[in-house]
Amino acid sequence: MQYRIDIKSGNKLSVLGLGCMRFPRTLAGIDMKKAEAIIMSAVDQGVNYFDTAWMYPGSEEALGLALEKNKVRDRVYIASKLPIVLVKKAADFDRFFDEELKRLRTDHIDYYLAHMLTDLASWENLKALGIDAWIASKKKSGAIGRIGFSFHGMGGEFFKLLDAYPWEFCQIQYNYSDENFQAGVKGLTRAAETMPVIIMEPLLGGKLVSGLPREAREIFRRAGGEGKVPTLRGRPFSPAAWGLRWVWNQSQAAVVLSGMSDPAQVLENAALADVSAPGCLSAGELDVYRRVREVFNASYKVHCTGCGYCMPCPREVNIPGCFAAYNTSYAIGWITGMQQYMTSAAFTSARSFGPGNCAACGACEGHCPQKIPIAAALRAVRKRMEPPPVRLLLAAVRGFLGRTRAPRR
Numbered sequence: 491m492q493y494r495i496d497i498k499s500g501n502k503l504s505v506l507g508l509g510c511m512r513f514p515r516t517l518a519g520i521d522m523k524k525a526e527a528i529i530m531s532a533v534d535q536g537v538n539y540f541d542t543a544w545m546y547p548g549s550e551e552a553l554g555l556a557l558e559k560n561k562v563r564d565r566v567y568i569a570s571k572l573p574i575v576l577v578k579k580a581a582d583f584d585r586f587f588d589e590e591l592k593r594l595r596t597d598h599i600d601y602y603l604a605h606m607l608t609d610l611a612s613w614e615n616l617k618a619l620g621i622d623a624w625i626a627s628k629k630k631s632g633a634i635g636r637i638g639f640s641f642h643g644m645g646g647e648f649f650k651l652l653d654a655y656p657w658e659f660c661q662i663q664y665n666y667s668d669e670n671f672q673a674g675v676k677g678l679t680r681a682a683e684t685m686p687v688i689i690m691e692p693l694l695g696g697k698l699v700s701g702l703p704r705e706a707r708e709i710f711r712r713a714g715g716e717g718k719v720p721t722l723r724g725r726p727f728s729p730a731a732w733g734l735r736w737v738w739n740q741s742q743a744a745v746v747l748s749g750m751s752d753p754a755q756v757l758e759n760a761a762l763a764d765v766s767a768p769g770c771l772s773a774g775e776l777d778v779y780r781r782v783r784e785v786f787n788a789s790y791k792v793h794c795t796g797c798g799y800c801m802p803c804p805r806e807v808n809i810p811g812c813f814a815a816y817n818t819s820y821a822i823g824w825i826t827g828m829q830q831y832m833t834s835a836a837f838t839s840a841r842s843f844g845p846g847n848c849a850a851c852g853a854c855e856g857h858c859p860q861k862i863p864i865a866a867a868l869r870a871v872r873k874r875m876e877p878p879p880v881r882l883l884l885a886a887v888r889g890f891l892g893r894t895r896a897p898r899r
C-alpha cells in the first residue's frame with residue numbers, strides 16, 4: 491500500500507480508503523459477516539482510513555464492531571461525520587457525537603467532518619450555535635483528532651468555506667466524469683496547498699461502472715486490448731480501475747475512498763493502488779478518458795449518485811430508483827431501463843411508488859447533495875418511463891394488487 495502524508499498532522503494515510511456507506515445488506519440491515527470480511531481484508535492490505543457517518547444506516551455500528559472484535563482499532567484512522575442537517579440546537583453537537591462514539595466503540599474519532607456543508611451560510615448557522623467552542627473542547631480532550639468538512643455545494647462556496655475556518659482536512663466529490671463539478675479541480679488544487687483532501691465518489695456512486703454505456707466500455711476495452719495501457723496482473727483494467735487510476739494520477743488527492751463490496755474487490759483495488767501514482771497516466775490514456783467522458787455524459791441525464799439522503803419521501807416515491815432506471819434507459823437502452831424501472835422503481839416493495847405519486851412538496855430537494863431539482867426531474871422520468879400504454883399497465887397492476895396512492899402525511 492502506498493501512503494501520502496497528511497501535511498497538517500504528519501499522519502501517514504493510505505491512498506486507498508474504505509468508504510463504509512454501502513456495506514452489503516440483507517433485509518434485516520447490514521450483512522455483518524460480509525462487512526467484517528471487507529473491513530478486515532482492507533486492514534490486511536494496509537488500508538488505514540475508514541470513512542463512515544451518522545447518516546449511513548448501520549455503518550458506524552458495523553465498523554465499530556468489526557474493529558473491536560478483531561482488536562485493530564489502533565491500526566486505523568476512523569473518519570465520521572456530524573449530521574449538520576439534523577442539528578437544531580447546541581446540545582445536538584454532543585448528542586450526535588456521544589452516540590457516534592458508542593456506535594463506533596471508541597473514545598475518539600480521528601478525522602471528524604461537518605457532513606454535507608453546501609455553503610458559507612450553513613457554516614455560519616453552526617457557528618451561531620457555538621460549534622467553534624465545541625470543536626475546541628473536543629480537540630483539547632482528544633475526542634476529535636482532526637476537524638474537517640465534506641462539501642456538496644457549488645463552486646464558489648467551497649472557497650468561502652475554506653477561508654472561514656482553520657480546517658485540518660476536507661472531503662470532496664471528484665471523478666473523471668466532470669472535473670469542474672462542485673469544488674472541482676480548482677477547489678482540489680487550492681485546498682491541497684494547506685490540507686489533505688479526501689476524495690469521495692471516485693466512481694460516481696458506481697455509475698462509472700454499472701451506468702457506463704456499451705460504447706464507453708468498448709473504448710476502455712479497446713484501449714487495453716491494443717496494449718496502449720498497462721495491465722493489472724496481466725488483466726486489462728476494469729472500468730472501476732480506470733476510474734480510480736484517474737484520481738490517483740493527481741498528486742493533490744490524499745486518500746481516495748472506495749466503497750468496496752467484497753474482499754476480492756479490496757484485493758484488486760489495493761493492488762491497483764500499488765501501481766498507481768501521480769503522473770501514472772500517459773497522454774494516450776488521458777485521451778481515452780476524454781472519449782469515455784463524452785459518451786458517458788451524453789447518457790447521464792440525472793446526476794443522482796443513489797446516496798438516498800432524499801429519502802424517505804412522504805409520498806413514498808422511490809426517488810433514487812426512478813433516477814437509476816431513467817439513466818439506464820439512456821446509458822444501456824430503453825428496454826433494460828424499463829426492466830429496471832418495473833423491478834426497482836415502480837414496484838420495489840408494498841409501499842414504493844413511481845414518479846406519478848410525487849406531489850412536488852419539495853421536502854426532498856434540500857437534502858440532495860447533487861442539487862437535483864427532484865420534482866421536475868421526476869416529471870421527466872415519468873414522461874420517458876411511463877408512456878400511455880405503460881401507464882395503463884401500471885394502473886391495472888396496481889389495481890390488481892389493491893394498492894392505492896400513498897396517503898399524504
Ligand code: SF4
Binds near residue numbers: 849
Ligand atoms: S417533491 Fe415529490 S419526491 Fe420529493 S418529497 Fe415531495 S412528494 Fe416526495
Ligand code: SF4
Binds near residue numbers: 798809
Ligand atoms: S436524488 Fe440526490 S439525495 Fe436522492 S439519492 Fe439521488 S443524489 Fe442522493
